[in-house]
Amino acid sequence: MSSGWDFVKARNNGSLRIVDIETTDLLRLTRFPATEPYWGKGKAYRFDDPAQVFGVTYAAFTIDVAFSETILHQKGCFIDNQWMINESNVMERSVVTYTRPGNQSLKIAELTGKxxxxxxxxxxxxxxxxxxxxMAISSALHxxxxxVxxxxxxxxxxxxxLAVALFERSNVQVDGNATKFIDHADFDALLKSFNVTILPSGKAP
Structure with missing residues (x-):
């Protein structure tokens, strides 16, 4: 892979697609709803800025992806043909959605498929x-x-x-009140479809 990306040229010749996504279509599973959106600058995640200048937050279109990328990935243990998650890791999460004053349409670089x-x-x-x-691609696009x-x-x-890495300059904001993950309409169906058992708090898998 080349490090000399010319994304302006790629956009102009049509090889890099920029798609419009509605801010209100995005959601995030968070432990800290009061401080969302969280603009990470710690150079810890996939599309973070390597220079730690601009922040990035990660969002999904569905609760399935949000669950897979956070609780299941970070806290789940696969034992005896099932996922096991401590109750405390579920109770601490809330679902937030986003809005953006003035213009709900986000311009997003499509790094998928063709x-x-x-x-x-x-x-x-x-x-x-x-x-x-x-990280280098994220920095160059920005x-x-x-x-974008x-x-x-x-x-x-x-x-x-699919998932979305949002740049801090997108200026998205939390839309209304957060919903506790356990109160989400799809919570029970989600656990069943992902083969998850919730363990009482304090009981290690």
């Missing part, structure tokens, strides 16, 4: 444990395409669906 391959990349940027390249609000990519933890 658009990804057409700019000389592949899905390693979404699946590798080494974030060096994906620097070169000033109207983030990146659309394939969820590593649920690879039939």
């Amino acid at each position: 658009s990804l391959k057409a700019i000389g990349l592949n899905n390693d940027i979404c699946s590798s444990d080494d974030y060096t390249t994906s 620097a070169q395409l000033h109207d 609000d983030g990146i659309l990519y394939v969820s590593r933890q649920m690879n039939t669906d």
